[in-house]
Amino acid sequence: MSSSTSLQTQKPLAGTRSASAAPYVIAAALLLVFPLVLPSYYLSVLTMILIFGLFAMSLNIIFGHTGLNSLGHGAFFGMAGYITGIAIVTYGIRSFWTSAPLGILGAAITAAVFGIIALRVSGVYFLLVTFALGQLLWSIAEKWYSVTMGRSGFVGIPAPDLGLSLLNLGSPLRYYYFVFVVFAICYYLMSRLHESPFGNALLGIRERESRMRALGYNVWLYKYIAYIVAGMFAGVSGILYAHFNGSIAPSHLGFATSALVMLMVILGGAGTLWGPALGAALIVLIQSLASLVVPARWPMILGILFVIGVMGFRGGIGPHVIKTARRMFSSGSNQS
C-alpha cells in the first residue's frame, strides 16, 4: 500500500528517489534516442523543454523546497542571458568557458543583491518585492540603450564555442545534446542538493520556520544561500536559452518570464524534484502548438491554462504521475 502523497504534508520526496533508477534510465534513453528521428521543429521544442525544465527546477529550489514564492525569477534567467549577449556581441568573447561563468556569476551577484532586499520580508510581501525587483531589471534593460541595446535586446548570439573542433555545436541536433548534458549535470547537482542536510534544512524551514530557528538554524542564511543557488541554476538555463534562441530581450527579465516559470512549477508540482520539469514540458508543448495554430490568441490560452491549472491541478500533475506509476509498479510486482 503506497502512502498517499498528500500535498499539504509533502513528504514523498525521499521515497521517490530511493525507489528505483529505472525511470531515470528510461527517460534518459528516450531523450537521447528520440531526437535522432524528430523533425527539426520538434527538436527545437524538445530543446526548449529541457532549457525551461532546468529553469523551472531552479525556481523550485526556493519555491517548492523552501517555500519562498518568488515572482522575479526571470531576473536571473535574463541577467545571465544578457551577460552572454554582452560578452559575445559587444566584447567579442567567443569562448564559452569565459562567457558562461561570467553569466552564472552575474546571476549569482544579482541574486545576492536582490536576496538582501527581498528576504527582509516574507509571504505575500516577498512575492511583491521580487516582482518589483524583476521589473526594475526589465526597465533598466529597456532604458539603458548603450549597454543593453534597448527594447530589441541582443540578436545574433551564436552557438557556444567550446574551443574544440570536435565539439562544434553549430547544428541543432548537436546543440540539443549539449543542452541535454548540461541539464543532466544540473539535475544531478540539484538532486544531491535536495538530499543533503542543507536540502533537508530547507524543507524544515518550509514546514515550520519557527521550529528550525529554535533548533539553532540560521534560517535567514539558509534562505539566502538557497536563493543564490536557485539564481545560479536559473542563470545556467538563461545562458542555454540565449545561445539557443540567438537573442535576448527585456521581456526575458520581467514579469512574463517569471510568471510563466511559476506556472510551470505549480502545474508540475512544487516540492517534487522533476515535477517542475514536467510542467515546463507541458507548457512549452502547448505553447508551440498554439503558436502554430492561433498565435494571436496564445495569451488567452495561456491565461485559461493558468486558471485550469490552479483550479483543477492544485498541487501539480507531478504527484499524480508518481501515484499512478507506483500503482503500476506495485500491481506488476504482485503478478510476478
Add this chain to the structure above:
Amino acid sequence: MGVFAICLLNGISFGCILFLLASGLSLTLGLMGILNLAHGALYMVGAFVGWTIASHLGFSFWIAALSAGCVAGVIGLIMERGFLRHLNRLPNEQVLLTIGFVYIITNVCLWIWGSIAKPPYTAKFLSGAFTVVGWPYPFSRVAIIVVGLSVAFGLWWLQDKTRIGAMIRAGMDDREMTKGLGINLELTAAALFFVGAFLAGFAGVIGAQLIGANVGLGLDILLLALIVVVIGGMGSVQGSLIGAMMIGLVDAFGKILFPELAMFMLYFLMVIVLVIKPTGLLGRKV
C-alpha cells in the same frame, strides 16, 4: 517657484490616481488576504470602457466613470465568487489565477479595442485651465485631486467609523469568531471585492485623463500600485494614501530633476522603506 507648484500639483494628482488604484488592491489584500494581480487589468478595462462611453459614444464623463467602475466591479465579482473564494489563504494559487486573468483580460481588450493606444480624454467642462503662479494648469488635474481625496475620505470613514468597516476588520483578524457572531462574511467579502474592483475601473477612467488607455497598461500600472502597497503597507486606507502621494511626488519631481533616473527613484524609495520598516509605513500585520 511656478515650476515647483506645478510639479507639486502634478505629483499630487498622479498620486491620487495611484491611490484610487492601490486602495482597492490594499484593502482586498490586507482585509481579505487576497492578492489580486488582475487589479491593473481591471483598471485597464475601466480605461477602455470609459473611452468607449465618453469619447467614442459621447456620453457624460461621469457616466463613463461610474459605468466603467461597474463593469470592472462585475468582472471582479465573477473572479471572487467563481474562483478566488475557493483559494482562501493560498497566496501562490491566488497569484497564478489572477495572472491568468491578466492574460485573458489583456487579450480580450486587444481583441476588442486593438493595439493602438487611445489618447487621454476628459469631460467638456474640465477641459479648461486656470493660472497657478503664472503658469496655466488644467482643470482636469484638479478634478483628479478632488475625486481622489474625497474617495480617500469616504473609504477611511467606511473603514474606521462604520459597522461595515468593523465587520471587515474583525473578519480579517479572526474569521471563525466573526462567523460565530453571526456576521455574513461571504457577503462582506463579495461586497468588499466589488468595491475594490469598482475603484480600479473608476480609477481607469479618472486616470485616462492623464495617461489614456492602452493594452500594456494592465501591468505597468499594477507595478506602481504594488510599490505603493509595499511602501504604504497593506490593509489601511491611510497607508495607501501616504504611499501613493510619496510615489506621485517622487515621480513628478524625479522626472524634472533626474529625468533619466525617475523610474529607479521609485524602486530606491521602496528599498529604503523596506530596510526601515519591512511591513510598510502604516501596514496592518497580516
